[in-house]
Each structure stands twice: as structure tokens, then as C-alpha cells.
């Protein structure tokens with residue numbers, strides 16, 4: 150959904166949203182300092198599984214992931230196929246086909262995926278291939294490597310049957326041409342203007358997987374890579390503990406190794422909500438932090454199926470599909486003015 154429209158709709162009606170502290174409400178009894186998230190202590194039969202969460206308002210993507218899980222697919226299949234929905238959607242200008250280009254007009258994709266065994270795969274600066282997340286999965290499953298970049302990633306994709314196509318759509322080209330009139334590059338994320346999808350799923354067996362895919366920051370420098378394909382920054386999964394994905398200004402996420410940090414905080418006993426809040430506080434409490442100029446948001450899930458979400462600024466949201474309900478939750482946030 151167009152972010153400006155989303156904000157307008159929300160401000161006017163709140164329709165379709167669960168507002169305020171509802172995400173915290175998912176964790177009404179955040180377990181402090183329990184080790185309940187460690188392996189062997191969770192009784193899967195008591196959890197409401199399967200479960201899917203994703204960054205932003207991506208109900209079509211979470212619905213696809215849930216369909217995969219309900220038909221017996223595992224968490225890895227679910228996050229891949231869920232993310233593919235956004236990659237193929239040319240209306241999403243931050244992911245896959247239709248993603249906004251760098252300042253020279255190149256659409257370059259970053260993506261990664263991680264499974265329950267801690268295996269991971271990633272592609273950076275991938276061009277001309279819509280389904281970057283699937284290429285990342287191939288890197289994980291069919292190569293001895295974790296990351297492939299640029300032309301090598303593209304050649305690997307082509308040799309595995311992915312088709313080359315022009316990812317610059319008419320509307321993203323037009324937006325780029327309009328931008329070129331002034332060519333003003335501000336390394337600032339407009340908090341209304343990003344929809345990178347990060348997705349986490351727990352399947353019926355209680356196993357966790359995650360994926361993240363993006364075209365990165367619009368009008369970035371050529372060659373720029375963000376957090377989204379970097380394991381531990383844009384995404385981290387530990388099947389004994391939980392998982393986390395990030396969105397927003399990737400540079401700030403990388404500097405704090407954000408997703409790994411959230412999972413490690415959950416390992417120490419924090420709830421997903423508490424862990425996301427602590428990871429945001431590491432960013433905003435840096436000396437001289439200019440956090441007012443950029444957005445970062447995290448979503449997380451633990452082995453008990455508790456979820457959390459937190460961002461620097463208002464209007465970050467999480468989509469959650471559980472118990473037959475596919476809902477968008479407005480995230481709590483740090484900067485309350």
C-alpha cells in the first residue's frame with residue numbers, strides 16, 4: 150500500500166488496523182528472565198501454530214505463506230513464497246520488479262534467507278532477476294557459499310533457470326526521471342517511503358525460518374548494499390530461540406548488527422517486544438545519533454510464538470497471520486516527540 154495513503158487512512162479512520170500498543174498486547178505477560186525459549190522447554194502442542202509475521206502491510210504475502218504452511222509446507226517454503234508475492238508486485242516500489250533504482254537507473258536487489266538449521270543464503274546487487282529471495286535460497290542449498298554478488302549472482306541465477314527481465318517499470322522509471330531533475334540525494338529515509346519485506350514463520354513442527362528481500366534505498370549510490378542481505382543485520386534465525394528481521398535505514402542496522410542482537414537478547418530472557426525495544430535503544434542512544442532523520446523497525450518472534458515489533462518513528466507496522474486472522478498491527482515506537 151502506498152505509505153502516504155496508509156498514513157492518511159489511518160489518521161482518518163484507523164480502519165483495518167489494530168492501533169496503539171496492540172503489538173505489546175500480543176505479549177501481555179512478557180516473560181522476564183525465563184529460559185522458556187531455550188530448546189526442549191517449549192511444548193509445541195500448546196502453541197497456536199503455524200504463525201507468520203512480516204514487516205509492513207503485506208497481507209497478500211502473509212496469506213500466501215500461511216497457505217503454504219496449512220498445506221503442510223515448512224517454514225522455509227512459506228517465507229520464500231510469501232516474499233515472492235511482494236517481489237512480483239510491481240506496485241511495491243521497494244522490492245523486486247518495480248523497485249526504485251539507484252541514482253544511475255539500475256534496479257539492484259538484496260535478499261537473504263535462513264533456515265531452522267542455521268543455514269543461510271544471500272544475494273547482493275542482483276540485477277534483472279525478480280525473485281532474489283529464491284536465488285538466495287539456491288545459494289544456500291546448492292553452493293558451498295553464503296553470499297553471491299552482482300554479475301556472479303546473476304549468472305548463477307540464469308544458469309539455474311531464472312529468467313532475465315527488466316525490473317525498471319514505467320512508473321519506477323518515471324519516478325527516477327522526476328528525481329533526476331534535482332538529483333538531490335539525501336541519505337535520509339523518509340519514514341513513509343519503504344516497504345522492504347522481512348518475514349518470519351513458525352511451522353506446525355515449531356521450526357522457524359526467515360527471509361528478507363528489497364531493492365534497497367531509492368537513488369542510492371551505485372554499488373550500495375544495505376542490511377537486508379547481511380545475515381545477522383537484516384535477518385537472523387536461531388531455531389532454539391527465535392528470529393528477527395529489520396527494515397529501514399540499513400546502515401544503522403548494520404552498525405548494531407540488529408537482528409542478531411534481538412535474537413541474543415531473547416536468548417537472555419527478553420520477550421520479542423523487549424528485545425526489539427532494546428535494539429532500537431542501541432541506535433537512538435548513540436552519542437550524537439541523528440535518529441530523528443531516519444527510520445528503523447524490527448519484528449521478532451520467539452520459540453513460544455510470542456511476537457514483538459518496535460521502531461524509531463511512528464507508522465511502522467507488522468502483519469501477522471495466526472489463528473485464521475491475517476491482521477496489520479501498528480507498531481509501538483520510540484520517538485513520541
Ligand code: SD4
Pocket residue numbers: 243342343344345363364365366374375376377395396397398399400
Ligand atoms: C536497506 N533496509 O536497503 C533496507 C531498506 C528498507 O524499507 O528496509 N526499506 O537499507
